Amino acid sequence: MKRILICGANGLLGQRLALILSTQTEYEVLNTSHHRSFVFDDRLLDYTQLDITRKGDVKSLVSSFQPTTIINAAAATNVDWCETHREEAWRVNVVGVENLIEAARKVGAKLIHLSTDYVFDGKSGPYTEEDRPNPISYYGKSKLAAENALRMADIPFSIIRTIVVYGQGINIKQNFPLWVLKSLQEGKQIRCAVDQISNPTHVGDLALAVVRVFEMNREGFYHVCGSERLSRYEFAMHVAEVFGLDGSLITQVHSAELQQSALRPLVTGFITLRAESELGLKGMNTREGLTLMKRELQTAGKP
Ligand SMILES: NC(=O)c1ccc[n+]([C@@H]2O[C@H](COP(=O)([O-])OP(=O)(O)OC[C@H]3O[C@@H](n4cnc5c(N)ncnc54)[C@H](OP(=O)(O)O)[C@@H]3O)[C@@H](O)[C@H]2O)c1
16 A cells, blocks of 8 residues: 655645545555644544654654655745745755655655745746756745755655645645735735736645646656746736725735845746646646635635
């Protein structure tokens, strides 16, 4: 039987993976995350607390569970926080991955890892899997360092890079359309960048990509994102439209005016031909993704 260890199962992507994979009878799944408790504690899914930065803990858990695949959805994902908390960000995004690599090697497990468009400088998107990374933020640098650690490791692996992931989840970090939604519902004016252009990705599409890579036993790099490339301002306007809110509260600005701690790669987006042809995946467009998110919020009883 295939045994899957999921790291970061409390996160936006991790929750989806936990729900999809833990309900398949042909797999034995152990969900892990940094927090003591699991967001799905009420569903009787297997869960153990695991901090991936703690080498000894990773080693002993992996050697006792003996996974055939480790899926790492754990990361420090707040780009501005990473810029100002470099040591902590490095420990999670790089040392944590090195710990998983070492443990995976010992038991012969494959590692499926998640990365980001922020490994690129945003000067010439959309990017293919073969384009040369050149990160301009500390978050991007740490994610590239983890990619490089995996490239150098003599274990089977896949790296799925993705972009601006959104969707609904339990106690998750606020993602861009959720922030827009909350602000507009409260009648707050917000400023959104016209010069940050990329393909937002519904978390359901990303989870499906991870599951396909796992089930089809694929290796190497995959670019996975939504099918529409647009600015943050346009994305926010779609949120207003899909949720029937007042788009005049959204003001267009340039990134420099936002004074964010970390630089953003301005023009990214991915060419996803590899994921389309090898995994049979085509991401939703923004309207489809937001409409699905609206339905999921309603199902979860959120306003
Ligand atoms: N979100 C995006 O826009 C985006 C874009 C591109 C790429 N990605 C990549 O996609 C992956 C998944 O992102 P996401 O949005 O699902 O992230 P997320 O919602 O921020 O969740 C990350 C999870 O990682 C866990 N974690 C943090 N430090 C940990 C540690 N030391 N040990 C174990 N678990 C730890 C946290 O667990 P607890 O809750 O238990 O503390 C958190 O729930 C990441 O690799 C990210 O870099 C995300």
